[in-house]
Amino acid sequence: MFLFLTLYFQIFLLVSFFEKKKGVRKTEPSAITYLTTTIIVPCYNEESTVTRTVNSLLELEYPKDKLTIIIVDDGSTDTTWRVLQQYKDIPRVRLLQKNNEGSKFSALNFALQHVGTELVGVLDSDSWVKADALKNYMEFFDDESVMATIPSMVIAEPDSTLRHAQKAEYDIGLFARKSFAKLNAIYITPGPFSVFRKYVFDTLGPYQEAHHTEDAEIALRMQKHGYKIAYSEKSVVYTVGPKHLKPLIKQRVRWIYGFLRNMFDYRELLFKKKYRSLGLLVLPLGIFRIFITVVLFPLSMWLLFLPLWRWYEKLSLVGFNPTWSWNIDWFFVNVTQLQIFALIGVIFSIMTVWMGRELIGDRRKFTIDIFYMFFMYTFIAPLWLIKSSYNAVIARKENWR
Template sequence: MTTLESIVKGSELFFGCYSIFYILVYIILAISSFNEIKKYYIGKYFLKKDVIIKSNNAIGVSIVAPAFNEGMTIISNVKSLLSQEYPKFEVVIVNDGSTDDTLEKLISEFELVKVDFFYIEKIKTEPVRGHYRSTNPIYNKLLIVDKENGKSKADASNAGINSTKYSLFICTDVDCILRRDTTAMLVKPFLESDKKVIAAGAALRISNSCTFKEGMLYKSHYPNTFFAGFQELEYIRSFIFGRMAWSKLNGLLLVSGGLGIFDKDTVIAVGGYWNKSLGEDIELITRMRKYMHEQKKEFEIKYIPESLCWTEVPDDKEVFLRQRVRWARGLIQTLFLHRKLFFNPKYKNTGMIVFPYYVFCEFIVPVLEVIGLVFILLNIFFFGINVPFLVIISISVYCFYILITLSSIFLDQMIHKQYSSLKEVGRLIIMVFIEPFVYHPLNVYASLKGYAHFLLKKEKKWGEMSRKGFKTAN
């Protein structure tokens, strides 16, 4: 047997073992997720959100939303953020050097004037040009921060954090639509836990094809475009079986940039968002976990399995691939930057479980898929493939994927009853069976391209996502 043949044959054993390992990991995550969802909905009624909303001693929360060239939708989006049902909050909009009429529209609509503001730059950012408040008492919860463009959401968010007055802040996008009780729901983990909660997140839903009225969701629909439809499926699986499982294990390494609540002191202590990161959300959480372990402090990061936020996602190939390339590059950048966490017992479950999971089950998977395909082709053309083995492995992985995804959809429909008709649920289920052959290869391609850009040190570019805006109901 030649050396090449030995390598190819040995690869069969490796990929077989890895497939079993991968399936076992996801079985554990699925069981953990189900138990955590069950626990959440049982405990939901012990501290009802109405108690929090009506409390005279509510924890103050600042909602931070960067805005860059959002003139078309900025007014309705800000009014939506101001409509939160919570007794003690503020909305901090950061105009990140917009070149359109974003600031002018804000000044006109909300009757803003420039004010003296005691601004302490606890986190370094591009220069802040001024702060604006409304002369109309109706908008007394609104603060506008005008700054020079920092070429990243991270820099704008940091300026917003520096300007907040409360101990907790929600980071979101100005074009996101939040449920009116979002703030109350996100605050709950900070009140219920006996450990220090440093961050919490919640489920995001895709707004494409949904209709909104007066800044709130009016009717939810399954997206009617190719890429948005598959992303809806991806989001359901990720938030139901991914985030909830890691929440139970206190192993969340990612709180979505679209919606997350944070302990401000901890964020400032670690230096805020890193403006050179292409995955600033995962990088910040990694740094916060690392900091808490080094300070030898007990902490938790929680996740809420409720749809609290709707956001628009790319629905054309170019923008979608650009986004996923950036995400992949942000992942490898974060893993490389914090590589000393890898199997380091000093960092407890972060170093021994969470970080290795992201290396072996997130980062390396696209690479192994391509290598596996190469070995299959070598077997076919040179050595004669072990057909029964290949068929068994392929069917097992495919069926397991179908089972996990359908279970996610079932749980999602039980909890949220998201769609307005069974026909839309049927379309979603059909997508499950074709995703591995149509959508997944594009994700693999984007991941490998992102890794290559990182290794080749290609110039970092965020790129702009063209948005169509929200559909409004009459």
């Protein structure tokens, strides 16, 4: 049943992906309306990365008189503030400093008090943008019903097995965002370069702590009030994922915990026709897939390895040596319906990686990243899903860092 629902969901997204694009018209470069924009860069102990982040904003292909950059040092204990002084004499850059309060949302709200432009965006201080990213947003903001736009997030320069796995995962995310956008079902506005109309915060209020996932909460709040969130596949932002296992699990536990707790806070979105695909399909299936993984992972591992062990024991009795032959006569291989569904799921996953890369013009359609991703999601992802689900049930708070 779980595999069937997963396949149904993947096929549903696939159909949505190829559906004719509606509601957004292509804008000629000469006809672009550049709205006044402020980009907030919250940073905490980012002495080694913040320069690249800010420089990418200064290099944006956007009118200088319409772009303001606010950098908030959120109580850093390293040399971040000293590093930021190189920008103090640039008129369109404003440096702010505050005491750390344990979560990013307070830094964002502190900066929002100094924003007077039509648009306001966020860029995490470990991320950087392509030069045309903000300009590409403008064709979406030509539509007055669009209240926010999110980018294509890409893992940059992966240098470890886990980062390679995350790269393929993020590439699948590009495909998912494209499909969700067509369904008006985007439920997260990620920290790396989401841009909003200032009107959103003027009417709905500032960021909330939201279980350290303020980027998900504000998106759910917008969906609750019928505010449209668009996706610009041409607006590419680069980020770096955790290099080692411990910080990766910590990050994902916080993400999944925040998703589950925010879903409890916004449970009125679920199973309501008013919210269409978001409330009837996308959010319920997201919760269901977490629940099923938590329940079935221990059982599936047992069912997987027990027959293999018994099979090995039987072959050992007749002198089987695993080193001398791996020839398989496929005529005698018994393929079950479960295995067929699993194989189709793998094929769909590979296809979504390809299509995600196609969206951003990445010609490397098939790389080793895909195999790393399958390993991560088979054996590692269930660990953070189980831990975050447990923490969500007992309401154990997750630390931001």
